[in-house]
Amino acid sequence: MYPPYRFSVAPMMDCTDRHCRYFHRLLSRHALLYTEMLTAQAVVFGNADRLLKYAPEEHPLALQLGGSDPELLGRAAQLGVEAGFDEINLNAGCPSPRVRHGSFGAVLMTMPKVAGDCVEAILDVAGNIPVSVKCRIGVDDQNPEVALPEFIEAVRARGVNHIIVHARKALLSGLSPKQNRTVPPLDYDLVVRTKERFQDLVICINGGIPDLVQARKLLDRGLDGVMVGRAAYSRPLPTLLDVDELFFDSPGKRNIGEVVDEMCHYLLRQHGNGIPYHQVSRHMSGLFFGAPHARAWRRLVSEPGALSDRGVETIREAARKCLDTRPLEHAVASASAVCT
Numbered sequence: 001m002y003p004p005y006r007f008s009v010a011p012m013m014d015c016t017d018r019h020c021r022y023f024h025r026l027l028s029r030h031a032l033l034y035t036e037m038l039t040a041q042a043v044v045f046g047n048a049d050r051l052l053k054y055a056p057e058e059h060p061l062a063l064q065l066g067g068s069d070p071e072l073l074g075r076a077a078q079l080g081v082e083a084g085f086d087e088i089n090l091n092a093g094c095p096s097p098r099v100r101h102g103s104f105g106a107v108l109m110t111m112p113k114v115a116g117d118c119v120e121a122i123l124d125v126a127g128n129i130p131v132s133v134k135c136r137i138g139v140d141d142q143n144p145e146v147a148l149p150e151f152i153e154a155v156r157a158r159g160v161n162h163i164i165v166h167a168r169k170a171l172l173s174g175l176s177p178k179q180n181r182t183v184p185p186l187d188y189d190l191v192v193r194t195k196e197r198f199q200d201l202v203i204c205i206n207g208g209i210p211d212l213v214q215a216r217k218l219l220d221r222g223l224d225g226v227m228v229g230r231a232a233y234s235r236p237l238p239t240l241l242d243v244d245e246l247f248f249d250s251p252g253k254r255n256i257g258e259v260v261d262e263m264c265h266y267l268l269r270q271h272g273n274g275i276p277y278h279q280v281s282r283h284m285s286g287l288f289f290g291a292p293h294a295r296a297w298r299r300l301v302s303e304p305g306a307l308s309d310r311g312v313e314t315i316r317e318a319a320r321k322c323l324d325t326r327p328l329e330h331a332v333a334s335a336s337a338v339c340t
């Protein structure tokens with residue numbers, strides 16, 4: 001049995017909420033799913049019940065926390081542990097201005113001692129639950145060859161043994177968060193060398209992995225796991241449908257019609273709880289990426305009001321239309337052929 005971090009879906013704000021994760025779980029039973037980053041402040045002083053809510057089907061599920069105050073992080077992690085998350089993760093990679101002013105996220109890479117204090121506070125309450133850190137290879141003018149191992153040493157010294165490295169620097173001034181996910185060049189080789197150096201740690205790689213073929217190649221270079229973000233969100237079928245088979249040696253590949261059907265039931269249940277349809281259905285907008293009727297599908301599931309006017313049955317009809325087209329089946333089949 002492989003550990004869930006072998007393939008994970010990255011934390012993505014405004015994307016990987018509980019509805020998105022429910023949908024992703026229908027495509028892969030084993031991939032590790034992450035929440036969006038929640039600040040420790042929000043979890044401790046806000047509505048923790050709402051923020052930490054998830055469906056039991058979402059396991060294995062990691063909670064990502066943002067913060068730089070060890071005491072607050074410890075309290076937030078405690079709530080996460082009580083809520084039943086399978087892993088607590090500290091965000092040391094986010095470059096957004098909001099996060100920078102709170103002195104957490106990627107800024108923590110310049111403060112390894114503070115990062116160490118933070119993970120220690122989380123570990124103190126985590127018990128048997130794994131604690132991980134998601135970081136960059138460095139920020140601004142840091143030399144990644146020095147900054148990354150220094151940072152890892154600092155958190156390892158406090159007891160963390162699982163690091164996810166987004167394999168590019170974060171530039172804290174001058175680039176938007178979006179540019180910070182594309183402009184600084186990727187350095188996969190450094191992450192591979194980092195694993196060679198820290199054999200005792202679980203090292204997972206993230207950043208710019210476009211498909212399962214590349215994900216497998218990275219795993220074959222000795223890394224412990226791959227984390228995929230945007231590809232999983234925007235092209236969920238070719239990215240997630242073969243994950244169980246290719247990364248967990250487990251029978252996978254759900255029938256797409258069944259997935260749509262289960263999402264329709266889920267939509268109705270959530271609607272009954274007062275959640276507008278599109279808040280759930282928008283996460284399925286990439287489901288038929290590349291298929292001839294994908295545009296109409298995208299509009300139907302992502303435009304507010306489109307479903308309330310026409311009802312959930314229209315989702316089944318639109319899905320049938322997309323599924324009747326060969327190119328989609330071909331796209332999924334060829335992705336798995338290359339990977340095996």
Ligand SMILES: Cc1cc2nc3c(=O)[nH]c(=O)nc-3n(C[C@H](O)[C@H](O)[C@H](O)COP(=O)(O)O)c2cc1C
Pocket residue numbers: 010011012013014015036037064091093094134166181206207208209227228229230231
């Ligand atoms: C819309 C969006 C929101 C993101 N939010 C978070 C977040 O909350 N926490 C985090 O650690 N990374 C966040 N990221 C970064 C991703 O987790 C990931 O590191 C990055 O997208 C690179 O991986 P990818 O190329 O596979 O997408 C976000 C990325 C995107 C696109």
